[in-house]
Amino acid sequence: MPERDDEEREFDIGWADGAEHKEPSARARMLAARWKDNPPGPVPFRGEPEHRGSAGRSSWVSTAVVLGSVAAVIVLLGYFDFRPY
Incomplete structure (x- = not known):
């Protein structure tokens, strides 16, 4: 008989x-209550880009740092691999 009870309790998607009625999530209920008195303002899909004075230079610097790090790791791995025991 326990097998029959388990089959009846199985969730049917x-x-x-x-x-007919689907309850909103807890977050949706919280936001609805918060926005009832103080609705949020309009938000653009993409915000205005931040002005960076030296945008070109910083991208080259970060690229050089990454490539330098990769080169250093390759050299270190090569050194430890060919070092006699």
């Missing part, structure tokens, strides 16, 4: 999807 078709039954749940067919429900």
Whole structure:
């Protein structure tokens, strides 16, 4: 008989999807309550880009740092691999 009870308790996704009323998530309820008195302002899809004085230079510097680090790791691995024991 315990097997029959387990089959009856199994969640039926078709039954749940067919429900007439779906309760909103806790976050949705919290935001709805917060925005009831103080609605948020409009937010653009993409914000204005921040002005960076030396945007070109910083990208080259970061690229040089990454490539230098990779080269250093390759040299160190080569040194330890060919070092006699």
